[in-house]
Amino acid sequence: MRDFDDTWPPEHPAAAPDAHPNQFALLRQRRFAPFFWTQFCGAANDNLFKFAFTVMVTYQLSIGWLPAAMAGLVIGALFILPFLLFSATSGQLTDKFEKTAMIRFVKNLEIAIMLLAAWGFIMGNVPALLVCTFMMGLHSTLFGPVKFAYLPQVLHERELTGGNGMVEMGTFVAILLGNVVGGLIVAMPEVGHQNVAMACVGLAVLGRVTAARIPRVPATDPGLKINWNPVSETWRNLKLAHGNIVVFRSLLGISWMWFFGAVFLSQFPSFAKEVLHGDAHVASALLVVFSIGIGAGSLMCELLSRRHVEIGLVPLGAIGMTVFAVDLYFASRGLPASEVMGLAAFLAQSAHWRVMADLLLLSLFAGLYSVPMYALIQLRSPATHRARIIAANNILNALFMIASSLIAGALLAMDVTIPQIFFLVGLANAVVALYIFLLVPEYLLRFVAWVLSHFVYRFKVTGDDNIPTEGAAILACNHVSFVDAVLLQAASPRPIRFLMDHRIFKVPVLGWLFKLAKAIPIAPRHEDPAAYEAAFAAAAQVLKEGDLLGIFPEGGITQDGTLQAFKGGIMKLLEQQPVPVVPMALTNLWGSFFSRIELVGGKPTAMAKPFRRCIFNAVGLNVGAPVAAGEVQLEGLRERVADLLEVSAQG
DSSP, X not given: OOOOSSBOOSSSOOOOTTSSSSGGGGGGSTTTHHHHHHHHHHHHHHHHHHHHHHHIIIIIOOOTTSOHHHHHHHHHHHHHHHHHHHHHHHHHHHHHSOHHHHHHHHHHHHHHHHHHHHHHHHHTOHHHHHHHHHHHHHHHHHHHHHHHHHHHHHSOHHHHHHHHHHHHHHHHHHHHHHHHHHHHHHTSTTTHHHHHHHHHHHHHHHHHHHHTTSOBOOOSOTTOOOOOOHHHHHHHHHHHHHTSHHHHHHHHHHHHHHHHHHHHHHHHHHIIIIISOBOHHHHHHHHXXXXXXXXXXXXXXXXXXXXXXXXXXXXXXXXXXXXXXXXXXXXXXTOOOOSOBOHHHHHTSHHHHHXXXXXXXXXXXXXXXXXXXXXXXXXXXOGGGHHHHHHHHHHHHHHHHHHHHHHHHHHHHTTOOHHHHHHHHHHHHHHHHHHHHHHSTHHHHHHHHHHIIIIXXXXXXXXXXXXXXXXXXXXXXXXXXXXXXXXXXXXXXXXXEEEEEGGGGGSTTHHHHHHHTTOEEEOOTTTOHHHHHHHHHHHHHHHHTTOEEEEOTTSSOOSSSSOOOOOTHHHHXXXXXXXXXXXXXXXXXXXXXXXXXXXXXXXXXSSSXXXXXXXXXXXXXEEOOOBOGGGOOHHHHHHHHHHHHHHHHHO
């Protein structure tokens, strides 16, 4: 992987997908490391400042016009207000200007804010610190779209999940450290305020130093005319995001995760005190466990996704979030009353370990849920509008977090206990997730494909970098079993529309999945000429729209496991839409449960003996180099697929 000098191409860096072993290697590369540490310092500073200020007002100062009980709420509200007011503007600025210049401007602003905050801490000037709280919210508002728009311009598609996982992990670690350090140093007798002042300024300066190393990344829409009206621009951004329904529903999914997380995080102090009978150290331990879980889940995404943007992990994450939120209710409702415990006494009771495990796993699955969604939005959003779409997401996040506070407060006022709130939110998560997945079936389909390729088969893919990450193409593969299309979907970084025999739609479960995937049914011309022509018209439209079309040129599942002659339908498609053709070969699937190997009534039948080869059989997919439309010949294409099968047999 090359190091960066001053610039980097705006989209899809020309890097070898396997140039580094894992996401941690990005920390040794200039295109990622300075950005990561700049983001880390900013997140740490935000939370160090806010928590230290909250502790100071709550425990150390007596402010008549700001009661201690309201301090946390006021500080939190002031911090989030800029997200509602200025996110739309920040998205425009990020799309219009060079991103590194934007980052450095934001870091310069942070230094100025922290200098004022330092004076406020030393002098005990609460109004000045409230102004700084609002300004730090503005700092985060400006940085948010830059953060998520920067990554897809410098990372390959195969690096995007890992890069987002690293950023997510770094953010939560920074939040945790900021809170812990802020609370510790502000409590130091006599020198606490001065130490907080120095720490805030020091982190701001360190962030600016690291920002100076970030390579230049060109603007994606330099001709954009800024609309300074936040109301009309916010509405415009939401409509812009709604233009891509998958992206928009993913934005809602992320905002729901913020709602979900905010409910838990906001209730930790009360949960620790009233339910777990622990002191402030126990509350801090809950935050530590939650942060570790988010970080671990975020880092696991790259491993579980085979270094692709794998949205099949999102339903898995949603399932885990619900399961462990509900179990947290059962784990915590029966705890006996006791005196307030310190951390050591709390951990000495085995019942509390189940509570900690639930929190850890709940947050781990939240990491699995959120990272692929962020990567999907980055990948599918138009480059010229990406920052504005992310800004729309920030607005929705802020609204959902406000809603979470209001709803949680209303439930508490109705004498609903904190464990019951966790239970209700867990159930609501199941309902919301199912609703989103039914609206965007791609999530469920990818989940099924992910499960099949990880837990039914041991699925190895070679040459998957030959599958185009953008633009139309035909994927031509041999046809061995009823799950061929599912495995191809698992290997592809993008959705695939399949042209499939109409009879496969009658297969239980699989037929429903193919209908959900909007597969195109095709009947033989001699059986139904109208359906035949309609299928080709629909397939041509898929290619015209720049999407991937999967076909099985043999025309049906092989009867004996050998590669059959190719039919001429692919040539008809290429006459209408001359796009590249990617040859593929599925290997070792013949003989599996889903292949037609059993004779039932003298007819080759699939799914007759479910445990013939048991599970975890090694199967594979070999992907060849794309062939230009003008070079495709029917027999030549068949030979390419046969060669890919031969390569596997020799291996």
